[in-house]
Amino acid sequence: MASLRDERFLQKVGDRIRERRAALNLTQAQLADRCGLHRTFIGSVERGERNVAILSLRKIAQALRATPADLLTDSDSQPPS
């Protein structure tokens, strides 16, 4: 069961993916094709519904010409004090 903080974290990652996808004028289907993942999978990641594994995150990042770290940056930008 993901906590509220976990859900917010997953949603921020999804938002960053959607922002970069939109910046490249790609549809979810086009992004899915580029990274060899299913369109519905991309949709669920963007909605913050999926605790995505880092190899899938890496595929998505490459398709978006970003690094995996880019997609997690400012999702949790400050390390816990």
Add this chain to the structure above:
Amino acid sequence: MASLRDERFLQKVGDRIRERRAALNLTQAQLADRCGLHRTFIGSVERGERNVAILSLRKIAQALRATPADLLTDSDSQPPS
């Protein structure tokens, strides 16, 4: 089946976790306790044997006083050209 590049990526993430854990003088068991994960899970992540999900990566990062992006940085630092 993870490709060689995937395996190298997972190993680099594992190496970064081990480096930061050692810098904090923590054993795998102590790190596991801090993030509520099993010691053997931490061991398999450090050996690059596990395609870890981002919520677990986040727990490990918090326990290491880092951000999830820190643990992925320079694992794939240059976006694909």
